[in-house]
Amino acid sequence: MSLSAIASKVRAGVPLSQADGLALYQHPNLMEVGALANDVRERLHGDRTYFNRNLHINPTNVCVASCKLCSFSRRRADAEGAFVLDVEQAVDKLRARLAAGDRVTEVHIVGGLHDGLPFDYFTGLLSSLKAAAPGISLKAFSAVEIFFFHHLYGMSIEDILRRLQSAGLDSLPGGGAEILSSRVRKAICPNKCEADEWLEVHRTAHRLGIKSNCTMLFGTVETLEDRVDHLLLLRAQQAESAGFMAFIPLPFHPENNALGDRPAPTAAEILRTVAVSRLLLHNVPHIKAYWVSLGLATAQTALWFGADDFDGTVSEEKIYHQAGSLSPQALASGEIARLVRAAGRVPVERDTLYGHVAQAGGEVS
Amino acid sequence: MRLEANEPNLDLFDMGRQALAAARAAFAGNAFFVAARRLQPDGAWLGPPEATLALVAEDALAALGGLAVARKLGANGVLCDRAGTVAGEAVGLGMRVLACVPFAADESSDVRRAHLDQLAELVRRVPGIDGILPVPVGEAQGLDTLQFFAACRMTCPAQHVVVDLELLGQKLGQLCLSFGADEILGSITGQRALRLGEHASSNALTRDEAALLLRASGFTPCERQPEGKVQVL
Numbered sequence: 001m002s003l004s005a006i007a008s009k010v011r012a013g014v015p016l017s018q019a020d021g022l023a024l025y026q027h028p029n030l031m032e033v034g035a036l037a038n039d040v041r042e043r044l045h046g047d048r049t050y051f052n053r054n055l056h057i058n059p060t061n062v063c064v065a066s067c068k069l070c071s072f073s074r075r076r077a078d079a080e081g082a083f084v085l086d087v088e089q090a091v092d093k094l095r096a097r098l099a100a101g102d103r104v105t106e107v108h109i110v111g112g113l114h115d116g117l118p119f120d121y122f123t124g125l126l127s128s129l130k131a132a133a134p135g136i137s138l139k140a141f142s143a144v145e146i147f148f149f150h151h152l153y154g155m156s157i158e159d160i161l162r163r164l165q166s167a168g169l170d171s172l173p174g175g176g177a178e179i180l181s182s183r184v185r186k187a188i189c190p191n192k193c194e195a196d197e198w199l200e201v202h203r204t205a206h207r208l209g210i211k212s213n214c215t216m217l218f219g220t221v222e223t224l225e226d227r228v229d230h231l232l233l234l235r236a237q238q239a240e241s242a243g244f245m246a247f248i249p250l251p252f253h254p255e256n257n258a259l260g261d262r263p264a265p266t267a268a269e270i271l272r273t274v275a276v277s278r279l280l281l282h283n284v285p286h287i288k289a290y291w292v293s294l295g296l297a298t299a300q301t302a303l304w305f306g307a308d309d310f311d312g313t314v315s316e317e318k319i320y321h322q323a324g325s326l327s328p329q330a331l332a333s334g335e336i337a338r339l340v341r342a343a344g345r346v347p348v349e350r351d352t353l354y355g356h357v358a359q360a361g362g363e364v365s
Numbered sequence: 366m367r368l369e370a371n372e373p374n375l376d377l378f379d380m381g382r383q384a385l386a387a388a389r390a391a392f393a394g395n396a397f398f399v400a401a402r403r404l405q406p407d408g409a410w411l412g413p414p415e416a417t418l419a420l421v422a423e424d425a426l427a428a429l430g431g432l433a434v435a436r437k438l439g440a441n442g443v444l445c446d447r448a449g450t451v452a453g454e455a456v457g458l459g460m461r462v463l464a465c466v467p468f469a470a471d472e473s474s475d476v477r478r479a480h481l482d483q484l485a486e487l488v489r490r491v492p493g494i495d496g497i498l499p500v501p502v503g504e505a506q507g508l509d510t511l512q513f514f515a516a517c518r519m520t521c522p523a524q525h526v527v528v529d530l531e532l533l534g535q536k537l538g539q540l541c542l543s544f545g546a547d548e549i550l551g552s553i554t555g556q557r558a559l560r561l562g563e564h565a566s567s568n569a570l571t572r573d574e575a576a577l578l579l580r581a582s583g584f585t586p587c588e589r590q591p592e593g594k595v596q597v598l
Contacts, residue, residue, distance in 0.1 A: 028583055030543055031385060035378040263574060266581045267536035268543065297537035300507030304377050342470055342506040344377070 003027055006279075007036050015235070016280050021228035024276045030268055037275035037306035041287070045308040049345040050286065050354060051336045054106040054139075054312035055097055059125060060084040063112025065144075067189035068220075071257045073112045084114065087121070091128050097315070098133060106312065106352045109140035110175055113148045122149070123167035130168035137170045137352035143201035143212075144176030147193035157204045165210060171352055172205050174213030174248055179222045180230045187221045188259065199237050206243025211353060214244045214284070218273055219252035219265035227273070231280040238283045245354060246286035246309055249273045250293050267298050271305045278306025286354065291331070291339075300343035310336055310347075377508065384515035384545030387522045389584075392547050396584030397525070397595070398575040400553040404429070404440050413554050413569070417591050418442050418461065423451050432458065444498060447480065449487040456493030463527055464494050466517060469502040470509045477513070481520045488521050496525035496548065505533055511544040518545025535570065535578065542582035549575060 001023045009016060016024075027033050062082050063073035074082035097104050107129055126138055141149075141164065149160045161169070178185060180195035193201075202212050214234050218227055231247075238244045251265040251273075265273070278287045289307035291299035292314055299310060315330035331339075333349065340347035349357040388396075402412025404421040406428035421429070421440040429435050432443070432451055442461040445452045455462045466484050468477065488494050497517050501510065510533065518526050528538040530551030538549055552569040570578075572588065576598050579586035586598045 029385075030583070031378055031381045038378065263577065266578055267539045268581045270536075271540070295534070295536050297505060297507035297510065297534070298540070301511065301537075301540055304508065339506070343508045 003032055003036070010036060010040060010279060010282075013282070015282055018225070018228050018232060021231065021276060021280050022224055024279060025224045025228065025272065030272055030275075033272060033275045033279075034305040037278040038304050040278050040282075041306050041308055044285070047344070047346045048308065048348045049303055049340045049343075050309040050348050050350040051333070051340065052106055052312040052350050052352065052357075053102060053104045053333050054108050054314060055094060055104050056108045056110075056314055057085070057090050057093055059090060059109065059111040059122075060114045060117070061112050062114040062116070064115050065113050065189065065191040067192065068187075068257060068259050070189075071253070071255060077114070077116060084117070087125050087128050090125055091132050094129055094132055094136070102313075104133075104136065104313075105357060106137045106139055108173060108312075108314075109138065110142050110145065110173055113145065115152060119149065119153045119155075119163070123163060126164060126168035138168050139171045139173050139352055140164070140169055142173050142175035143198045143205075144192050146172070146201045146205075147197050157201055158208070161201075161205055161208055161210060165208060169210065171210055171245075172202065172212035174215040174244075174246070177215045177230070177234075178217045179220075179226050180233045181222065181226050184220070184222045184226055195233070199233065202237060202243065203241050206241035211243050211245050213246045213248060213288075215248045215250050216273075216277070217250045217252060219269070220259055220262065228276075228280070231277055235281055235283060238281070242283075244284050246288045247277055247281050247284045248288040248290050248311075249277055250290065253293070267301075270294060270298055271302060274302045274307050275305045291336075296339060300339055303340070303343050303345050309350075310340055312336075377512070380512060380515040381544050384518040385543055387518050388526065388542075388545050388547045391523055392525075394583075394585055395547070395587045395597070396542060396579040396582070397548040397587045397589055398553060398572075398579060399548065399550045399589035400572075401442075401550040402552075404435055404438060408438060410439075412552050415554075416552075417589050418550060420444055420463075422465075426451065432460075436460070445494075447483045447487060449491055449494070452487065452491040452494055456491060461496075462491070462494045463496040463498045463525075464488065465498050465500045467500045467502045468509075468513045470504070470506040472502075477516075481516060484517070485520050488524060494524065496527045497521050498527045498529060500529070501532060505537060507537060507540070510537055511540060514541045514546050515544045530570065539578045539582060542579065542584065547584070549578065551575075 001020050006020050024033050061073050062077045146160055150157045177198055178189055205212050216230050251270050254262055254264050286309045287307045288309040288311055289299040289302035290311045313331055313333050337347040351357055399418045400413055400416040401418040401420055402410050402416040406425040419440050420442040421435040422444040423446050426432055432454055443455040444463050444465050446465055452462050464487055466480055499513055499517055525548045526546045527548045528541045528546045530538045530549055553575045554569050576586035588596045590596055
């Protein structure tokens with residue numbers, strides 16, 4: 001399939017096929033693929049580039065999964081570096097940000113699969129954060145964690161989600177998808193839920209009115225076909241349940257984990273994946289250039305290769321930094337706006353659900 | 366057409382297409398990497414001892430005692446400024462001369478145009494200048510850096526446009542290869558040192574990794590080796 005034929009399909013709104021996706025990955029000129037993705041990005045969002053003010057909280061790094069790709073987890077609670085935040089410590093992190101005058105609109109919560117914590121710990125965490133800041137949006141627990149809760153606590157996925165929702169859960173992050181292929185998951189994360197189980201959690205969440213994000217971790221052992229099939233699975237899920245807000249491509253970081261002998265994806269490969277995802281995921285509204293994982297300069301450039309979201313101010317990111325990410329630990333909202341403007345785009349502060357956040361002067365930043 | 370960087374209404378992809386095509390045409394689809402080290406004003410070297418390219422910056426020469434002294438200490442390349450005061454002498458001594466061009470994300474297009482005009486004049490005046498090395502002043506911004514590399518390529522289509530990986534990092538450095546650059550230099554070694562002791566935070570590339578950056582950008586990787594040899598990989 002030639003690029004011009006693919007471009008015709010894109011302009012006509014015809015969903016791209018697996019063969020199209022592979023052709024985009026294998027096209028010799030990155031610039032042409034990027035330009036096509038940028039056309040779609042600008043048609044959907046113009047120059048607007050979204051970001052939010054968020055806080056990351058990792059309740060624990062104790063995890064039974066032992067994934068080869070992970071630099072963050074500790075297998076046992078008594079291992080060096082293992083931690084479990086108590087609820088008050090987590091709430092203090094939020095209070096500290098608010099006390100400093102930072103108008104955080106979202107708390108992003110992901111952690112390890114700890115088999116020694118009661119379910120009340122998680123509902124208590126959510127309800128306490130909500131009590132501390134009633135207007136805050138809680139984006140918490142990846143599908144992998146939700147599926148683990150389902151097994152550990154003997155409740156259905158729907159019951160787990162309903163109880164978390166009652167405690168204050170607003171949306172789900174997109175992590176843990178890795179590559180939605182049994183072969184790849186056996187190789188890199190054999191103890192995580194299966195691909196269909198990951199999708200089932202999101203399907204259930206969407207049915208309950210809980211929006212979510214979706215991700216793809218690329219650059220480990222997967223093939224280009226695996227990546228394209230992964231994107232097509234997400235697209236099919238979105239066609240059915242329509243609850244994904246953003247897709248986040250995540251390049252593998254090789255430091256401090258069992259896959260560390262592999263080179264990290266190059267910047268060209270990252271940009272190509274951003275572009276291909278924008279073109280294949282026609283029904284997912286936003287593509288995120290997660291600066292923590294991509295690095296600032298690559299994330300800025302990705303805003304011209306299909307991405308329309310820079311993620312947030314973050315602070316306290318641990319998972320990627322322990323895997324060797326060299327990006328800063330946090331960015332002030334003004335710094336994000338400056339980086340976005342320097343990339344020739346217009347920064348727009350959003351809330352979790354992509355509503356615009358009015359600034360003090362009544363303007364959108 | 367002369368492309369100007371730092372003008373937000375320019376089409377990034379048009380700039381990239383033109384600059385990439387010019388780079389490919391100039392070097393027949395080849396791109397280069399070279400292990401480099403630098404001579405400091407106090408006579409010490411920074412970078413792998415086995416590096417092919419041993420550079421000295423023009424502004425270090427006064428402290429070192431001049432170009433001839435730097436040559437005796439092992440320098441075989443000069444980073445000259447836009448005035449290019451020592452460029453002709455260095456070419457005469459058989460040294461590789463790279464012209465450094467500073468750029469800042471917040472400079473005006475007039476300032477940038479003036480810098481590029483100076484560069485073009487220097488390259489005309491000193492025919493032996495082999496390459497252009499853009500040097501970010503302050504924090505390098507993604508888009509601005511790519512635009513500036515494209516502008517350098519279109520200003521000096523026949524010269525090597527060189528990425529210093531120490532200044533730009535591997536990711537942004539590689540992207541410059543899609544915007545007119547055709548060469549990367551940095552701490553490139555045969556084998557990665559264990560990340561212990563003085564190497565704990567080393568970002569050195571291996572030769573294989575350097576070749577991968579070039580190949581993944583659509584070029585045939587070539588390594589610059591001692592005595593002017595080039596090995597196609």
